[in-house]
Amino acid sequence: MSRAPRNESLRRNWGSDDSSTPILHVDMDAFFVSVELLDKPHLRGIPLAVGGQERGVISAASYEARKFGVNSAMPVAIAKRRCPHLLILPVNMERYKDVSRQIMGILHDVTPLVEQVSVDEAFLDVSGSRRLFGGPVQIAQMIRSRVHEEVGVGASIGIASTKHLAKIASAHAKPDGMLLIPNERSLEFLHSLPVGALWGVGDKTRKKLSDRGVETVADIVQLGENRMVKMLGEAAGKKLYALAMNQDSRSVHADSSDKSISKERTFFDFLHDRDEVLNVILDESLEVARRMRSRHYMARTVSIKIRSGEFFTINRSTTLGAPTDVGSVIFEAAKRLFRGVEMPASGIRLIGVRAEHFVEDGEGIQIALDDDGRRGQAENAIDAVQQKFGSSVVLPASLMGFQPRDRHE
DSSP: OOOOOOOHHHHHHSOOOOTTOOEEEEEESSHHHHHHHHHOGGGTTSOEEEEOSSSSBEEEEOHHHHTTTOOTTOBHHHHHHHOTTOEEEOOOHHHHHHHHHHHHHHHHHHOSOEEEEETTEEEEEOTTSHHHHOSHHHHHHHHHHHIIIIIOOOEEEEEESSHHHHHHHHHHHOSSOEEEOOGGGHHHHHTTSBGGGSTTOOHHHHHHHHHTTOOBHHHHHHHOHHHHHHHHOHHHHHHHHHHHTTOOOOOOOOOOSOSEEEEEEEEEEEEOOHHHHHHHHHHHHHHHHHHHHHHTEEEEEEEEEEEETTOOEEEEEEEEEEEEOOHHHHHHHHHHHHHTSOOOTTOEEEEEEEEEEEEETTTTOOOOTTOOSHHHHHHHHHHHHHHHHOTTSSOOGGGTTOOOSSEEO
16 A cells, blocks of 8 residues: 655644544554564564565565565565565464464454454454543554553554544554544545555556546545546446545444355266366356355455365465455456366366455455456346346356256255
């Protein structure tokens, strides 16, 4: 996320405690590196990263490494060129999850309305906690103090009236700071930012806007919603204009028991034809997407599961460029994964498609210039028809008359 120039007076003095800003975004600072330093304090102060050793990408970088231009998601080879003395430690995800559970426990001590977004960040709605703990600023200070003292890592917290703005505020509070954006000053703050500060604006969208002279959030507002729709398409244009006006109605939802949504089929007569397998994967992808839409979920990760006739199981997964609830997008990802799997000589007895790493519908979604939203609109329309007349009324052409042989689910 791009950020406007930041200074200490803004972080300290932007706003005072405000009961109309009950949403907190808690984000750990360089979390993987911070956890490694808990166990290896002798490495403090040196350029440090967590990620692949010779290949792969950087998962997290210390602030000392960032001074050399090393950032997360950067290929290891580039990171080493930028910082030859960079020390890269291997990922230890189980350890990070253990520390994450400690932190989430602290957050749940404050409010039951904790929405964990990832291993190192969460949203909180503290509107019901003020009688016990004070205003949002007091609560944020208490959380940061407990995380420091009980866990030993830094936490940055943004406080605002919407999830979108709270996340932006926490980014401005880094490292290890806190920033409140009072409700009455939300638009003033937002409109001072570059367009890249808004969720969903990546490099392609930012360049397209810049080519048309749109550099700040205020420029978006000045152009108006209709001009944004003409520039980016209806879905992206309306979404971006709404965010520029701090229009974000999404509430904080407590952690859901749904960690993934999947669909599997087992076959008595094993499958040997790749096209038949792809039809099953398509059918399962559409069903997974339909169930996601009914829960207002979007997935970042798609996985397939293939079990051979000899009970050998293959699992493959991929992270999407942007979260989705569109079945055709899930199918495309699953199909790419299946292409990398050699067809078992014994045939296939089980096929499964799984979506996971959910975000709430609309949250943190990259605005794709090559997606005009029609696929999603079409599938929403199909949902409505199937709900009224049955699931077999509307199907993709490739699934018309398709019925896998002797299956159970």
